Amino acid sequence: MNKKKIQDLKYSTVQFERALLAIDRTTAERIISEFKNDPDRMQIISELVTNALENIGNAWEEGKVALSQVYMSGIICEELIDKLFSSFGNKQINNPVIAIAVFEDFHVLGKRIIYSTLRAGGFNIIDLGNGLSAETLVKEVKEKSIKILLLSVLMLPSALRIKQLNKLLTGIDVKVIVGGAPFRFDDRLWIEVGADATGKDPSETLKIVTKLVGEIK
Ligand code: B12
Structure with a gap:
């Protein structure tokens, strides 16, 4: 800019x-x-x-x-x-299964922006919704064979609980990308909770997803 x-x-x-x-x-x-x-x-x-x-x-x-x-x-x-x-164009490509959700809380805006940016960037992406628990997410990952899971988290206690979620996902072939205010404020938190990556904003997230998709294919 x-x-x-x-x-x-x-x-x-x-x-x-x-x-x-x-x-x-x-x-x-x-x-x-x-x-x-x-x-x-x-x-x-x-x-x-x-x-x-x-x-x-x-x-x-x-x-x-x-x-x-x-x-x-x-x-x-x-x-x-x-x-x-929703008025910005989107042309979907075939990609490994990508999904996005708000983990535990109901701050929906970040997820909405990331979802739209990735779709506008050409990715097919499943919106799993808001307020999802770790158990529900593990079930969804298994059932839908999700390969990239994007999690939007706005409350610090929830961000810390990503660690437990990652333990439950051990042995499952899925990459977890986290984002939201707690991760913007503390740029090492994503490592602490065992995520594979984080993105501060839509353009950074688009780059990360593009790179991961390239590696998975
Ligand atoms: C708006 C807001 C609300 C609205 C939500 C409206 C809605 N429809 O979403 C309402 C009023 C409902 C609300 C309620 C509450 N809120 Co509130 N809220 C906010 C506020 C002011 C802005 C959040 C927001 O929408 N930002 C705009 C979006 C676009 O920004 P973003 O989510 O950060 O997303 C960007 C990036 O982070 C990134 N990103 C986002 N998600 C993802 C995901 C991935 C994978 C990646 C890579 C990137 C990424 O991309 C986005 C675009 O750049 C924040 C303050 C703040 N500093 O964030 C407090 C805040 C998050 N809320 C807070 C609290 C405490 C609450 C309540 C508990 C209040 C209460 N006492 O009832 C409730 C809880 C609701 C719940 N259970 O979910 C606290 C959390 C404190 C903490 N440490 O945990 C905050 C930080 C306010 C504060 N300073 O205390 N809230």
């Missing part, structure tokens, strides 16, 4: 955050839509959403905004991501 784009993005993030906190869907949509024809649109939009929600999450921790504002901000972003990302 060039300097001008980074500056535009910073300005838009502040405006977007204000619109979310005011529960002003129309303005939020207008701001995000300004980037819809940009060649880097998925990266830009996801950075915008991630940064704005992170600031809102911090403001909530400091007692400056109400949980209802965090909740409504999440809902608006979910609607906008669904609307915009």
Whole structure:
């Protein structure tokens, strides 16, 4: 991204955050839509959403905004991501079975962005849903012969429990890629929990999946 784009993005993030906190869907949509024809649109939009929600999450921790504002901000972003990302083209290829899920919690946005980015990148990917337990995931991996399992995790206790999940997956031929706020904040956590890889954002995740698919084929 060039300097001008980074500056535009910073300005838009502040405006977007204000619109979310005011529960002003129309303005939020207008701001995000300004980037819809940009060649880097998925990266830009996801950075915008991630940064704005992170600031809102911090403001909530400091007692400056109400949980209802965090909740409504999440809902608006979910609607906008669904609307915009589903209109971006996708041409599927035959790849080893790839699946994505939110492990234990119900923070759905990161998974939605990663899912759409990978599909737009040409990968066929199964969405297993949200709030899945380790036992359910092991069952799904076996039943669907999943070779790459992407897990989105937003709560730190859940992130730490990936270690147990990985123990249950021992002996099964599956690569586990983890992501979400706890892994963005601590860049060694993925190693600690025994995952095969992590990705900070959609473009990094696309590169990791492309490389893994190449190795598996
Ligand atoms: C929005 C939000 C909510 C919304 C969720 C709305 C929704 N529809 O998803 C609501 C209000 C419902 C909510 C509820 C709760 N929340 Co909340 N929430 C957030 C907030 C502010 C933003 C999360 C988000 O959507 N970010 C935007 C997305 C796009 O970012 P992302 O998930 O990080 O994804 C990016 C990357 O990480 C990566 N990525 C994501 N997934 C994956 C997966 C793979 C495989 C890869 C490679 C990459 C990758 O790509 C994405 C795009 O770049 C965070 C703050 C934060 N700093 O994250 C708190 C936060 C996660 N919540 C928190 C808490 C505590 C809760 C509640 C327990 C609050 C309560 N007391 O009820 C509940 C629990 C709900 C549950 N059981 O799941 C805490 C977690 C603390 C902790 N240490 O565990 C946080 C960190 C807030 C805080 N600072 O305390 N929350």
